[in-house]
Amino acid sequence: xxxxxxxxxxxxxxxxAADSRGQSLNLEFDDGVSxxxxxxxxxxxxRSSGRISQTEPGxxxxxxxxxxxxxxxxxxxxxxVPTGSLAGADGVQLRVRGDGxxxxxxxxxxxxxxxxxxxxxxxxxxxxxxxxxRLPFSAFKLYNFGRLVSSPPRLRPELIxxxxxxxxxxxxxxxxxxxxxxRSLTADAKAETETKTDATQPPSLADLARANGLTTLLSxxxxxxxxxxxxxxxxxxxxxxxxxxxxxxxxxxFLTSPEGLPVLRTILRHHIVAEALPSPVLLRARGVESLAxxxxxxxxxxxxxxxxxxxxxDAAFDGGVVHVxxxxxxxxxxxxxxxxxxxxxxxxxxxxxGAAGLxxxxxxxxxxxxxxxxxxxxxxxxxxEDVLARIAAEPRRLNEILAAHVIPxxxxxxxxxxxxxxxxxxxxxxxxxxxxxxxxxxxxxxxLRADIPAANGVVHIIDRVLLPDSAETSTRSENASDxxxxxxxxxxxxxxxxxxxxxxxxxxxxxxxxxxxxIYEITLIALRDFGSAxxxxxxxxxxxxxxxxxxxxxxxxxxxxxxxxxxxxxAAHLAR
Numbered sequence: 308x309x310x311x312x313x314x315x316x317x318x319x320x321x322x323x324a325a326d327s328r329g330q331s332l333n334l335e336f337d338d339g340v341s342x343x344x345x346x347x348x349x350x351x352x353x354r355s356s357g358r359i360s361q362t363e364p365g366x367x368x369x370x371x372x373x374x375x376x377x378x379x380x381x382x383x384x385x386x387x388v389p390t391g392s393l394a395g396a397d398g399v400q401l402r403v404r405g406d407g408x409x410x411x412x413x414x415x416x417x418x419x420x421x422x423x424x425x426x427x428x429x430x431x432x433x434x435x436x437x438x439x440x441r442l443p444f445s446a447f448k449l450y451n452f453g454r455l456v457s458s459p460p461r462l463r464p465e466l467i468x469x470x471x472x473x474x475x476x477x478x479x480x481x482x483x484x485x486x487x488x489x490r491s492l493t494a495d496a497k498a499e500t501e502t503k504t505d506a507t508q509p510p511s512l513a514d515l516a517r518a519n520g521l522t523t524l525l526s527x528x529x530x531x532x533x534x535x536x537x538x539x540x541x542x543x544x545x546x547x548x549x550x551x552x553x554x555x556x557x558x559x560x561f562l563t564s565p566e567g568l569p570v571l572r573t574i575l576r577h578h579i580v581a582e583a584l585p586s587p588v589l590l591r592a593r594g595v596e597s598l599a600x601x602x603x604x605x606x607x608x609x610x611x612x613x614x615x616x617x618x619x620x621d622a623a624f625d626g627g628v629v630h631v632x633x634x635x636x637x638x639x640x641x642x643x644x645x646x647x648x649x650x651x652x653x654x655x656x657x658x659x660x661g662a663a664g665l666x667x668x669x670x671x672x673x674x675x676x677x678x679x680x681x682x683x684x685x686x687x688x689x690x691x692e693d694v695l696a697r698i699a700a701e702p703r704r705l706n707e708i709l710a711a712h713v714i715p716x717x718x719x720x721x722x723x724x725x726x727x728x729x730x731x732x733x734x735x736x737x738x739x740x741x742x743x744x745x746x747x748x749x750x751x752x753x754x755l756r757a758d759i760p761a762a763n764g765v766v767h768i769i770d771r772v773l774l775p776d777s778a779e780t781s782t783r784s785e786n787a788s789d790x791x792x793x794x795x796x797x798x799x800x801x802x803x804x805x806x807x808x809x810x811x812x813x814x815x816x817x818x819x820x821x822x823x824x825x826i827y828e829i830t831l832i833a834l835r836d837f838g839s840a841x842x843x844x845x846x847x848x849x850x851x852x853x854x855x856x857x858x859x860x861x862x863x864x865x866x867x868x869x870x871x872x873x874x875x876x877x878a879a880h881l882a883r
Contacts, residue, residue, distance in 0.1 A: 332393050332489065332491045333488070334489040335365060336361070337365050339361060340359055343359050343367065344385060345384050346383040347382055348374075348380060348381050353378065353381070354379055355372065355381060356374075357371035361585065361587075362628075363628050364585055366485050367486040368484075368583075369486070371474075375477065375479055381474065381475035382473070382474050382482070383413070383471055383472070388467060388469060388470055390465075390466065392467070393491055396491035396493060397443055397493055398443035398446070398491075398492035399414075399470070400442070400491075402439045402486070402487035402488050403432055403486050404436060404484070404485045404487075405432025405434065406432060408432060408482055409430070409432070410430055410472055410484060411427045411429055411475065412428050412440075412442055412471075413426070413427050413472065413473055414427070415469045416463055419460055423451060424450055424452070426450075427448065428442045428447045437487065441492055472484065483539065485540070509623045511625055512625070514624075516545070523548045524545050524551070527551075530571070531572045531575055532572075535626060536598075540627040540628075541627040542579070542580040542584045542630065544578045544580075544612055545632065546635045551635060573638055573762075574599075574636075574637065576598035576599040577636050578636055580595050584628065589612070590605065590610070593721060594721075597636075600676055600763075601639060603636065611632075612630070612632060614636070615636050616632060618632065619631040638762070640762050642669060642763050643679050643766055644671075647766070648666075654684055655684045656681050665709055669713075671762075674825065675715075675764040677764035677765075678714035678766075679764065680749050680767050680769050680773065681712065682752075683769070686770055686771045687772060689772075708772065708774060708775065710731060710732040710736075710775075711731045711738075711773045712731070714729055714731060726740060753769065753770045754767050755770055800877070803834065804830065804878045804881075807827055807830035827871055828857060831870055834850055834877060846876070849876065853870060
């Protein structure tokens, strides 16, 4: 019963009473975004996405990505409104903050029912700026399947039954628009809106920090020269001045020195999430990812984030929201290679990585992110001395086995079952995630310790060595014919290149050229070291030259292209 009354109150709060001509539309989202739904081009085979969320109390957020594949190209959100809620109005007005793209406001009426149509009017947005858009009903035209309807009926405001916002500007890529309110447009409402807009501008981060005694954080942000994301709203977990005072003076001196500034920037980025998360949304999450790339665990019962207790929440500023915490949140600064090398339970894995020349790939030279399924010492020992000896004697086999334990992305344990499966490094092996006896397993291996954070990824310690199909076969039978080995190796090498490019291109296009170069680099190493049956000596030398040239290039974009050209050459050779 309490839930029913809550739903009733939410719906009632969305609208205000009006005169005898009907209600006056006034959507302000103070009680959530219940009732809104997405309509995507997937209904016609397209692949665009869309998601509705609450960024902060009173703000609706519509995000996604527009795709033109399969004749798609639109993403829409809509909601029903009470009949008569716009009777007597001159139009609609809405306050939005967008990404500079052109959107459509859609209206559907009970007397004009089209399969894929609505009365629509375009409106412009300004990137990262709040603007009030006023759309008189005279600006709306009737469309069906994207085409203008000839001799349309007139738009009758008293029969409006739903409203929505659509992006269909034929430009692929991510989008984001936030909505503060949607209202009836009348002469009186116009003046009221302008007054509200001027009065509710949130403060800057600097003003908010000074007003709330967060001056140490502000000074460190300035000292680090940290630039906050300009293209998205963010959440900042702000330690108090007292929290910073707990850090020894010599460490503060190092962090603010030229040598320590990169570490300081990483620490500060660990306090920032690239999404505005009001406290009700935050406390429903198990964890959120910081700009440093590591997870911040959320404990709703303890009211804490990464161990820092929330002292104050939901302080809005012009770029998002601030939550105050009682301690500095420290990221893991050691790499995967460091962690493996220092853990006494992973001594055999550390030795194998060293023997294969892969330690540096999981070290400070490569930001990743990687997920490593790390077999324990006991897992290696269970293979037996003879198998271990044969593996150690063949670099090709050793590299293939180790690559089967590396995933070229961060995957936490609580994400595995939803993901179902993933490809290992280079696409050479599929890792299936399942639930067995109440425990999550990776390709049948039980996870002994999960979610060990690293500066360039995450480590899970597992109880057995994962043997990819070809490696498992070769450890148990040494009698495979050369012709069969050559065929499998050629096919796998082509798949390895295909998967590397498939993962690398989106990273490069999204500005993470370092991670793209890392994927290509390890793929080239794998080809060079265990692709001898398919590659000519000349091509293997060319791959080695590309690796040498790339290692000397400090520009990640240039390095990625050097590696990509070498991969394309190898693919062309293998496809002959």
